[in-house]
Amino acid sequence: MASVGHDDELRQVEDSLSQELATLSTAERMWRDKGPLLEAHGYQLRTRYQQGWTPSWLEQDLNFDYCEDSRTLPRPQVIDAVRIADGSLVSIKRAETGSEDITLAQMLHSDALKDDPRNHSVPVLDVIPDTDEPSITYLVMPFLRLMDDPPFETVGEVVDFIDQILDGLVFMHEHGVAHRDCSLKNIMMDASHLYPKGFHPVSIDSLPDVSKLAPHIPRRQASVKYYFIDFGLSVHVPDDASNKLVTGRLGRDRDPPELHSDAPYDPFKLDIFIIGNTLRNEFQKQYSNLDFLLPLIKSMLGTHSDSRPSAVEAQKYWKIIKSTITRLQVVDSLRRRQDSWIRSVVFDILAFIRLGISLLSDLVDSVARVLGVNREYHHL
Numbered sequence: 001m002a003s004v005g006h007d008d009e010l011r012q013v014e015d016s017l018s019q020e021l022a023t024l025s026t027a028e029r030m031w032r033d034k035g036p037l038l039e040a041h042g043y044q045l046r047t048r049y050q051q052g053w054t055p056s057w058l059e060q061d062l063n064f065d066y067c068e069d070s071r072t073l074p075r076p077q078v079i080d081a082v083r084i085a086d087g088s089l090v091s092i093k094r095a096e097t098g099s100e101d102i103t104l105a106q107m108l109h110s111d112a113l114k115d116d117p118r119n120h121s122v123p124v125l126d127v128i129p130d131t132d133e134p135s136i137t138y139l140v141m142p143f144l145r146l147m148d149d150p151p152f153e154t155v156g157e158v159v160d161f162i163d164q165i166l167d168g169l170v171f172m173h174e175h176g177v178a179h180r181d182c183s184l185k186n187i188m189m190d191a192s193h194l195y196p197k198g199f200h201p202v203s204i205d206s207l208p209d210v211s212k213l214a215p216h217i218p219r220r221q222a223s224v225k226y227y228f229i230d231f232g233l234s235v236h237v238p239d240d241a242s243n244k245l246v247t248g249r250l251g252r253d254r255d256p257p258e259l260h261s262d263a264p265y266d267p268f269k270l271d272i273f274i275i276g277n278t279l280r281n282e283f284q285k286q287y288s289n290l291d292f293l294l295p296l297i298k299s300m301l302g303t304h305s306d307s308r309p310s311a312v313e314a315q316k317y318w319k320i321i322k323s324t325i326t327r328l329q330v331v332d333s334l335r336r337r338q339d340s341w342i343r344s345v346v347f348d349i350l351a352f353i354r355l356g357i358s359l360l361s362d363l364v365d366s367v368a369r370v371l372g373v374n375r376e377y378h379h380l
Contacts, residue, residue: 018064022055024048027076034130034138041128043081043090043140046071046201068210071202080143080201083125089143089192089201090125097137102127104177104231105139113175120168121177122188122227143201144188147226148282150216154354156330157219158283158290159322164226166315169271172228173311178246178267180233182274183253184282188229193222235267253277257303269305272314276300287334296321 024032032049039045047053048069057064064070073079077094095101107113108121126140152158165187172179179186191199199214200206207214233251237244245264256273258265276297284293296318302308309317331354335343 018057021064021070021072022058025073028073031073031079037131038081038092038128038138039084041126042084043092044084045079045081049079066210068200068208071200071210074202089198091141091143093139093141095137095139097129097135099232100234101230101232102137102139104234104236107236108172108175108177116171118167118171120164120225120227121172122229142190144227144229145191145204146185147187147189149204150194152334153218154220154330154334155289155325155332158334159325159330160224161226162279162318165275166311166318168226168228169275169311170315173268173271176237176239178235178237179228179231179271180235180248180267181230181251182228182271183251183278185252186228186230187226187278189224189226191224194219194224237267258305266305268311269308272300272308272311286336288337289329289332289335292321292325
């Protein structure tokens, strides 16, 4: 009897949730109504946000969890869409016209800057003014995933991440932009090459039709680029500015000392602290074989901003550290500090296997070059 009662309760909860998912939220209705505007500019929203949508699970008497159109909007100000021209997944952000978020993102991807390989600010694919609300503009960007999803697997993958992020930080600072909020959630990656069959923009571990898990390849086997996103707290400080200090306590990372005071501070040195703190919390604290990062991290986390390096100095210091990392370290699996000795032994074996494969690949490539054979032939 208890089991029957529990089943009845479960069915009631599922029915209630089914009905809730069948109704668009206020934000979802807003996006549905903007669908024709976005489509006129070449972007199509998911089925759920099409005019006249009816829930497929109610029509077909299915469990809503198996139906793609049951996936709701995670963030009211941002929606996923498909670029009609090539089917690529994009994000569309609703922002105030003329806001720093739009102005700085556009500046960093102006014709003069967008092709610089050091540029790791999120690309601006399109800017769409709202014809009905002049105060609103829609910013179209590639669809990105959090920097650690899927998780990092090897030391080399972390090394590549640091290379790219410091490159991007130097580039931003060189052009007078301080991000001021460049912590974990605001560093994302283009993972499109990791998912050969694609993934769903909300149920991101699933295929686009949510029928099964989406297969992915390790990032060391694909091209991954990391980006800084969300310039809502960022500032542009021109070279000739008489005052280069700012105020403000906002930001995701609450550890920087300057965010606990109303005193003016150097926004560029704030970025240094935040990046250093991200390297510490997300990598060095988690993995025992990343302790080579400690000297860099300690320099970036100076209590007084004057004691911290500039972005250029941090990058130079990193290159010195990187030059001491061996090839065996690069291919080594990340070792969590709580890993058992058995797991460590397995990782040791894997590291030597990867090193052997890497050396063999280099040898084959060298022979191919000598013989004038197409390199790709040897990777079949």
